[in-house]
Each structure stands twice: as C-alpha cells, then as structure tokens.
Amino acid sequence: MTDNDEEIDELREQTRGADRISADTNGGSGADGGEEEKKEEEKGEDAGDVEEMKDEQGEEEDDEDTSDGKTETEETPDETDAGGKPTPSDAFAEAFAERSERAKTGVDPRSVSADDPGLSAFLLALQDTGEIEEVGEAVRGAVGAQQPPEYDRDAVVRLALTYALSEEAPEHFDALVERS
Amino acid sequence: MSETLRAATFLDKGGTGKTTTVAHLGVALDRLGRDVLLIDLAGKQADLAKNFGVWDEYRARIEEEDDWPNISTVFREQWGRIAGKLGDEEAVGNMIFETGEGPDLIPAHPGLDGLDTELNDIEETERRYSRLDSFVNEYIEPMDYDFVFFDLPGSTNNVSYNGLWSARNVVVPVEAGPFEARQAGRLRDDLRRISESFGVDLSLSMLILNKTDSRTRLSEEFTEEYEDEYPEVVAPTQVPRSQAVRNSANRGETLFASNASTGTAQRAREAFMENAEELLERL
Numbered sequence: 001m002t003d004n005d006e007e008i009d010e011l012r013e014q015t016r017g018a019d020r021i022s023a024d025t026n027g028g029s030g031a032d033g034g035e036e037e038k039k040e041e042e043k044g045e046d047a048g049d050v051e052e053m054k055d056e057q058g059e060e061e062d063d064e065d066t067s068d069g070k071t072e073t074e075e076t077p078d079e080t081d082a083g084g085k086p087t088p089s090d091a092f093a094e095a096f097a098e099r100s101e102r103a104k105t106g107v108d109p110r111s112v113s114a115d116d117p118g119l120s121a122f123l124l125a126l127q128d129t130g131e132i133e134e135v136g137e138a139v140r141g142a143v144g145a146q147q148p149p150e151y152d153r154d155a156v157v158r159l160a161l162t163y164a165l166s167e168e169a170p171e172h173f174d175a176l177v178e179r180s
Numbered sequence: 181m182s183e184t185l186r187a188a189t190f191l192d193k194g195g196t197g198k199t200t201t202v203a204h205l206g207v208a209l210d211r212l213g214r215d216v217l218l219i220d221l222a223g224k225q226a227d228l229a230k231n232f233g234v235w236d237e238y239r240a241r242i243e244e245e246d247d248w249p250n251i252s253t254v255f256r257e258q259w260g261r262i263a264g265k266l267g268d269e270e271a272v273g274n275m276i277f278e279t280g281e282g283p284d285l286i287p288a289h290p291g292l293d294g295l296d297t298e299l300n301d302i303e304e305t306e307r308r309y310s311r312l313d314s315f316v317n318e319y320i321e322p323m324d325y326d327f328v329f330f331d332l333p334g335s336t337n338n339v340s341y342n343g344l345w346s347a348r349n350v351v352v353p354v355e356a357g358p359f360e361a362r363q364a365g366r367l368r369d370d371l372r373r374i375s376e377s378f379g380v381d382l383s384l385s386m387l388i389l390n391k392t393d394s395r396t397r398l399s400e401e402f403t404e405e406y407e408d409e410y411p412e413v414v415a416p417t418q419v420p421r422s423q424a425v426r427n428s429a430n431r432g433e434t435l436f437a438s439n440a441s442t443g444t445a446q447r448a449r450e451a452f453m454e455n456a457e458e459l460l461e462r463l
Contacts, residue, residue: 004265007261007265008262008265008266011258011261011262011265012248012262014256014258015248015249015253015256015258015262016245016248104370104373148194149193149194149195149334149335150194150334154296
C-alpha cells in the first residue's frame with residue numbers, strides 16, 4: 001500500500017466515521033483528531049461559560065436569599081411550586097430580542113440537537129421502533145404546538161424543550177410564544 | 181465556458197412539493213436543451229433518488245459501504261484533501277448518478293442528518309455557510325452543467341443555509357392556503373434580511389402555485405391573493421393537483437416518463453415546461 005493509499009484510507013475513516021456518527025447519533029462530531037480537539041476545546045470553553053453563568057446565577061440567588069433572610073435549606077419544593085417559577089429578567093428579554101434577529105437572519109445558527117449519548121440512544125430507539133411519531137404527537141398535544149413536517153429526533157427534542165418550558169418556566173415560555 | 185445557473189427549492193415547511201418540483205423542473209430544463217445536475221440536500225430519505233428510480237442502486241452502495249465520498253463529505257473540513265488525493269473525477273464522479281430522464285443527480289446521504297450540529301461548531305458565519313458553495317464553485321462549475329438545482333430541507337438549518345448561499349435563487353412551491361401564504365411572506369422577509377446581513381444577493385425567483393384545484397373557490401381566492409402579493413415572482417402556470425404525480429413517483433419516474441394521460445397529468449407536464457422556460461428567462 002502506498003503512502004497515498006494510506007492517507008486516503010485515513011481520510012475515509014475520518015469522514016466515514018463522521019457520516020456514521022452523524023447518521024446514528026445526531027451528535028455529529030467525529031471529524032479528524034485536530035477538529036475533535038478543537039471542538040473539545042470549544043466545548044470546554046462553552047462548559048466554562050455555563051459554569052461561570054451558573055456561578056453568577058448562584059451568587060445572585062445567594063444575594064436574594066440573604067436579602068430575603070432565607071437560607072438554601074429553607075427552600076422547599078412546595079415553596080418553589082407555590083411561586084418559585086423562574087421569571088425572565090430584563091437582560092433576558094433584551095438578549096432574546098437580539099438573538100431572535102440574529103437567528104432569523106442566520107448570523108446565529110438555528111438548531112436544537114441532542115448532544116448526549118443517552119438521549120441520542122433513546123431518540124434513536126424511538127425512531128427504530130417507529131414510536132417517535134406517537135411520542136412526538138403526545139408531547140405536541142400536551143403543549144399545543146403546531147405539527148412539525150416530520151417527527152425526526154430534532155422535532156421531538158424541540159417539542160420536549162417547549163413542553164418543559166411551558167410547565168416549569170411559563171414566563172420564559174410566554175416570551176418564546178410572543179416572539180414566534 | 182458560460183456560468184452555471186443555480187437555483188434551490190426552499191420553504192420552511194414540509195410537504196409543499198419541493199422534491200417533485202425539483203425533479204420535474206429538472207427534466208423540463210433538460211428537455212429545453214440544458215445539461216442539468218440535481219443535488220439533493222433534503223435529508224436522509226433521499227427522495228429524489230427514489231423519485232428517479234435510482235434508490236435501490238444507491239441503497240446497495242450505502243449498505244456495502246461503497247458510498248464514500250458522498251454529498252455529506254463535501255461539507256467536511258477534509259474535503260479538499262480528499263478530492264486532491266482521489267482526483268476530481270473519482271471524488272465527484274462517483275457521487276453522480278444518471279437518472280435516465282436527462283438530469284444527473286447527486287443523492288442525499290444519511291450523513292447529512294447530523295451535519296447541522298457539526299456546522300454549528302464553526303464560529304465564523306461565512307465559513308459555516310460557504311462549504312457547499314466552495315464545492316460547487318471548485319468541482320461542479322468545471323463540469324460544464326448549464327443548471328444546478330438544489331432540493332433543500334423543509335426546515336431552516338445550516339444545510340439549507342449552505343444551499344441558499346450557493347444557489348442564490350430560490351424557487352418556492354406553495355399550496356393555496358393561509359398558512360402557506362404566511363410562510364411565503366416570511367421567506368421573502370428572511371431572504372431580504374439574509375441578503376442584508378451577509379451581503380449576498382438572494383432572490384425569490386419563482387413562486388409556483390402547486391397542487392391547485394380549479395374546482396374550489398378557495399384555491400382561486402388564494403391564487404388571486406398570491407398574484408396580488410407577488411406579481412413579479414408568481415410562476416406563469418399553476419401546477420394542478422394530480423394523482424398521476426404521486427403514482428409516477430412511486431414507480432420511480434416523473435410525469436414526463438409516465439404515460440399518464442389524464443387531464444391533470446397533461447396540464448401538470450405543460451405547467452412544468454412553461455415554468456422551466458420562464459425560470460431560464462428570469463435567471
């Protein structure tokens with residue numbers, strides 16, 4: 001086998017792997033090592049951002065707790081249910097308006113995908129057994145959303161997200177409905 | 181060498197007849213003497229391959245893992261190296277199928293399914309949306325096709341943006357209905373916004389009233405509304421609803437290859453021919 005053949009095989013493995021992963025999990029990475037590494041870095045950065053946001057959020061919550069004279073242990077599920085649904089902040093409304101414009105024009109990518117092996121496997125199994133439509137339709141019915149053109153994995157994730165928001169973060173959900 | 185004309189069917193909704201439109205306009209353009217390449221980006225179902233009866237052959241290749249490189253490969257970072265190593269003819273030539281009705285076809289591949297997520301990882305907008313365009317510019321243009329026609333997904337995602345970016349001209353098949361009218365309106369606004377944001381000139385080239393039924397008043401009303409709203413883009417001839425379209429697709433052929441002789445089948449054929457002629461004029 002020549003060097004050229006070897007390199008072609010390597011490229012085939014890299015991109016065929018990506019094809020398979022894309023087709024099978026919708027998590028779709030699996031490009032060459034360099035890209036994988038880059039993605040990991042980006043994910044790492046993203047994860048860092050999320051952690052940072054969580055920390056900030058935690059600080060805010062701590063502040064609120066202090067001002068209310070409550071401690072973390074005093075928060076019970078009942079209290080949360082009784083009035084503890086999250087409320088969109090002014091910053092969220094502003095960010096959402098800006099992001100909506102950017103997503104509409106494609107400056108920001110539009111996508112909801114399951115980048116999680118367990119969830120990917122679950123959705124694939126639903127697809128394999130043909131139950132994806134039934135499950136999708138059930139969630140759609142619960143949330144009263146418009147029927148998607150096709151019940152693929154993305155559609156089910158979108159509906160599930162919509163449902164969860166409508167149940168647990170109704171005010172954020174309202175903001176979404178208003179913008180849609 | 182004259183520049184290859186490009187167009188894409190697109191609407192952020194499934195079931196409006198995008199694939200049927202690409203298939204029939206593709207054959208009509210071929211009958212008008214153009215060399216046509218159809219590129220299916222509309223997802224893993226590979227409906228255009230089924231529509232032209234090449235699905236069994238293609239599926240066998242996929243099952244035997246003899247399907248590399250394919251249309252999803254051209255979106256990968258490594259595509260340039262792959263084409264360089266294999267040579268253009270092997271890299272691109274193996275993707276192309278002859279349909280038997282005139283146009284050539286690059287079928288959709290299951291790998292397209294997860295591309296949206298991968299493309300999301302590309303931060304820079306131009307790099308995210310120009311991969312298909314680079315492929316068409318560098319590898320398809322030199323093949324001297326007169327017309328490249330993309331069938332895009334029925335939803336807005338990174339793959340459809342790549343298709344729009346490369347095609348620049350959008351053909352929209354719509355049914356006569358209030359929801360479809362709103363969708364078409366939104367699409368026109370979206371195309372305008374995209375054009376302004378990225379400095380690319382996207383235009384709504386043709387809006388084809390599809391699956392019309394002259395027996396209903398509703399259909400007539402919406403037709404008039406579309407003509408008022410989009411006077412410059414509405415296609416000259418409506419495509420009537422015809423069972424023969426579906427029947428011929430199930431047999432793996434277009435109406436042009438079918439011997440269906442019903443009135444609606446005849447009118448649908450004529451409509452596709454007239455609209456193809458008009459599309460050439462407009463582009």
